[in-house]
Amino acid sequence: MISCRRAAELTSLQLDTDLGVHQKLALGFHRAVCGPCRRFANQMREVDDATGKFLTGESPAHDEPMPEEMRLRIQSMLNSANQAK
Amino acid sequence: MRRNLAPTEPEAFEPSLWLEQHGDSLYRYAINKVRRPEIAEDLVQETLLAAWKGRERFHKRSQVRTWLVAILKRKVIDWLRSHIREQKHTIKLEDSWLNDQFTSLGKWREKPTEWSPQSPEAEVHREEFWQVLYGCLGKLPPRLRDVFSLRQLDEKSSEEVCQELGISASNLWVMLHRSRMRLWRCLNVNWYNNPDISTEKEPS
Numbered sequence: 001m002i003s004c005r006r007a008a009e010l011t012s013l014q015l016d017t018d019l020g021v022h023q024k025l026a027l028g029f030h031r032a033v034c035g036p037c038r039r040f041a042n043q044m045r046e047v048d049d050a051t052g053k054f055l056t057g058e059s060p061a062h063d064e065p066m067p068e069e070m071r072l073r074i075q076s077m078l079n080s081a082n083q084a085k
Numbered sequence: 086m087r088r089n090l091a092p093t094e095p096e097a098f099e100p101s102l103w104l105e106q107h108g109d110s111l112y113r114y115a116i117n118k119v120r121r122p123e124i125a126e127d128l129v130q131e132t133l134l135a136a137w138k139g140r141e142r143f144h145k146r147s148q149v150r151t152w153l154v155a156i157l158k159r160k161v162i163d164w165l166r167s168h169i170r171e172q173k174h175t176i177k178l179e180d181s182w183l184n185d186q187f188t189s190l191g192k193w194r195e196k197p198t199e200w201s202p203q204s205p206e207a208e209v210h211r212e213e214f215w216q217v218l219y220g221c222l223g224k225l226p227p228r229l230r231d232v233f234s235l236r237q238l239d240e241k242s243s244e245e246v247c248q249e250l251g252i253s254a255s256n257l258w259v260m261l262h263r264s265r266m267r268l269w270r271c272l273n274v275n276w277y278n279n280p281d282i283s284t285e286k287e288p289s
Contacts, residue, residue, distance in 0.1 A: 003191025012262040016236075016243050017254075036196035040269075043197060047269045054218050055118060055237040066112035066129070070122070071104065074130050078100045081134060 002026045007037045008044075015048050100133040107150050111157055118161045118234050120223065128164060132157040158238065165235040169250050172228060180263055186270070200277040214276060221271035225264055232257070233264035 002010075010019060010027045019027065031038045111132060115125035135156050136143075143152055186194055222230055232250075236257075239246060247254050 003187070004193050005187040005191035008266065009262055012265050013258055015265070016258060016261060036193055036198075039199065040197040043200060043273075044265060044269055046200075047265060047272060050214070050218060050272075051222070051233075051268060052237050054215060054222075055234055064113075065109040067122070070112070070126050071108055074104055074108070074126065074133070075101060077130055078104065078133060081137075082100075 001033075002030050004030075004034065004037055007031065007034065008040060011037070011041045011044050015044070100137045103133055103136065103149065103153060107153055110150060111153060114154055114157055115161060117219065118238065119164060120230070124164060128157060128160045131160055135160070162235065162239050165231050165238070166249055169228070169231050169235065172231075183263060183266060186266065197273075200273070217272065217276045218268075221268050221275065224271055225267055229260055229264045229267070232260045236261060 007027055007030045010023055013019065013023075014027070031041065108129065111129045112125055115128045116122060119125055119128065132153060136153055139156075143149075188194055222234075225233065235250075236243075236246060241249075243254060243257060247257050250257070
């Protein structure tokens, strides 16, 4: 039987691609008898979903506004571009 | 007070106005992905310029912010891709952090335990959860974080991503696995706060 370490690798791989028949069987058999790895698979899916939502959304975590100096620099660049058109 | 102009009004196409109305959102979007303020600044600036140049293609039924974010997203993906390519180096075969998670026989050193019902989906916890997740992403080694962010953002297949980055599929998967394991462990400790050891029997 594959180890928990290998099962964790396959669990992660499954989030990116379809597993081969042997990999699927090995993982399925391992999970059937390993509670921690079944739990890990569910938690890994949660982590992947959450990071997917976080990274693809307008991400509310970093709630600091744009620094004022940065805004002024961008404004100044836009003004230059406007004059150059 | 900031004005909310309809995109059909001529002033709505002024990049300065976009900066005023959407600058904070664009900056937050970029900094969460690239985590380097100077790069986020460049990307926001390029986005406003690109939007200005391409304003003819703006669909009047769309929201200006949605349109700007879509442009910025492409710029973030392009930056991540070229940065990863530039930083290309061989991936370490050994990952001592990952090795420490398992015994020499490949069993969990600390088995995954139940996560408490403090679901990140619940409104009351969501914002706090994002903060914790942002912190966990920040703890990833930069290269792993960049690859992981690109994989999440880019809707292309793994094969296409590998081609663009010039890396093998197995290298990509190793990096994604290392990232996920670290994120999982970090959330386990910092969000679910559940260090107790499971008493379930290990498979033989």
